[in-house]
Amino acid sequence: MPEKEKLRIDKYLxxxxxxxxxxxxxEACKAGRVKLNGQNIKASHEVKVGETYNVSKGLERKIITVTGLLENRVDAKTAVNFYADLTPNEQTPGFKSMFHAPVLRRDRGAGRPTKRDRREIDDLQDGYFEKKKEDEE
Structure with a gap:
């Protein structure tokens, strides 16, 4: 893969x-969602090997360290060799969804829930999420 001496952060990401x-x-750089040492950086910032960036993309947060400069977009298997993902496992979307989404099941053939059933289901869900928020604080 061709490596370049100077590379913009937007092109690298x-x-x-x-x-x-x-x-x-x-646009993420302009909006302040890409940070170096807690400071917002411009899209024209030059990437250097060894720097660590915090990148926010929607609900997803990533902490990446540059291990190599990559000028052109390549397949995902090759791209992984040019950065180290330091994101803690607890912050990954897969980990979060495993613990935050309750699974409610109904018996097969039970039909649609009645209005009363629906209210009971809503009460259970409200209690579940309020309890989770208290646990996090």
């Missing part, structure tokens, strides 16, 4: 497949 388009990467 696009090349390692953090963002789908380079425009989205530059």
């Amino acid at each position: 696009w090349a390692i497949r953090i963002f789908k388009t380079r425009t989205m990467a530059s």
Whole structure:
């Protein structure tokens, strides 16, 4: 893979497949969702090997360290070699969804819930989520 001496952060984030388009990467930089040492950076910031960036993309938060410079977009298996993902496991979307989404099941053939059943289900869910919020605080 060709490595380049100077590389913009928006182009780098696009090349390692953090963002789908380079425009989205530059807009994230403008909006302050890409940080270096807690400071917002511009899309024209030059990437250096060894720097650690905090990237916010929707609900997803990533902490990445640059291990190599990549100028052009490549497949995902190759792109993984050019950065180290330091995101704690507890902050990954897969980990969060495993613990925050209650699974409610109804017996097969039970039909639609009645209005009374629906109210009971809502009360259970409200109690569940309020309890979770108290646990987090």
